[in-house]
Amino acid sequence: MRFLIIIPAHNEEENLPFTLDSLQQQSFKDFRTVIVNDGSTDRTTEVIRKYTDHDSRFETVNLQKSAHQPGSKVVNAFKNGLKTQNTDEFDIICKFDADIILPDNYLETVANAFKNNPEYGLVGGLLYVEKDGSWVYEGNSNKHHVRGPMKAYRKECFVQIGGLRETLGWDNIDSILLENLGWKEVVLPELQVKLIKVKGADYTIRPADYYGRYFYFLGLNRFLAYIASSKEAAKSKSVSFFFNIIKAYEACKTAKLELKISKDEQKAINDKRWKTLKKKWLKI
Missing domain, CATH: 3.90.550.10 (Spore Coat Polysaccharide Biosynthesis Protein SpsA; Chain A)
Incomplete structure (x- = not known):
């Protein structure tokens, strides 16, 4: 090889x-x-x-x-x-x-x-x-x-x-x-x-904006994006962090920023996330 x-x-x-x-x-x-x-x-x-x-x-x-x-x-x-x-x-x-x-x-x-x-x-x-x-x-x-x-x-x-x-x-x-x-x-x-160095050290984007944009460009639908945002907010123990992530996510949707994945790929990603969610949290 x-x-x-x-x-x-x-x-x-x-x-x-x-x-x-x-x-x-x-x-x-x-x-x-x-x-x-x-x-x-x-x-x-x-x-x-x-x-x-x-x-x-x-x-x-x-x-x-x-x-x-x-x-x-x-x-x-x-x-x-x-x-x-x-x-x-x-x-x-x-x-x-x-x-x-x-x-x-x-x-x-x-x-x-x-x-x-x-x-x-x-x-x-x-x-x-x-x-x-x-x-x-x-x-x-x-x-x-x-x-x-x-x-x-x-x-x-x-x-x-x-x-x-x-x-x-x-x-x-x-x-x-x-x-x-x-x-x-x-x-x-x-x-x-x-x-050797910590990832993300050079990024100037705010954490909440990062997660909101990340969930959008990952192709998550609104429900899964909100669930993912609540998990990140829970880690930070901050309600405002949740709303700031959502604000960034919704701003991307409003602007209809281009996704680099197809509709079929977006569906596959959401199906995978939903399957993982059910397995981990709903024990299905």
Whole structure:
């Protein structure tokens, strides 16, 4: 199996070397890495050159800086890297972040998982962050969901789901769509991936606006969006937070902002959410 790894990077001079070093140290050697330099203004370009000049497995694509919108920016950079490659040459397509450290056996373990399980469509490890000098499980998502910084797709699955969507919520949309098509998303907990910086630290969007927009672009109907909003408000123990999320969601609906998913895909996402809701809360 051969890997195509796309890494979007914007001003990652401090973190990117750790990511690329961890790739060079992989026990599995058959991969190509495309680093998409998304308008960096620091020394990211020089960092990338140190690898592309001495290792033919590393290439780069340079972009003008794109607008910093959660979700769409990183997927836009990913797609610009992907279109420079002939995907027929690869079996596994990866979207990695520029601030992770992979264990040395990461690619080998993922390759074996795909090889031995033809139903696997998306595979990844678990994210760990540094806390008080130790690496601990991040805990921002359930342990059955492959997080955005370390996605590895079987190429056939990636093609069937239509690739990644330039929208907030893309890394949940992919999971739902592939499962709807009969593929499995699998987390390998033994693969501990270190996340160097906290996700979302660069976002300027307010939390309530983020969730409202997220639920809208995920394609949730009003009922499910309100349920999801109440759950987030309960975590914050704030009634006003609920109404602010709803305000942002309804503003998107009023403006009829474009969704990056089809009507059928929207139905699949709502059906999945409703099924999960009944199973978890209604015990049906």
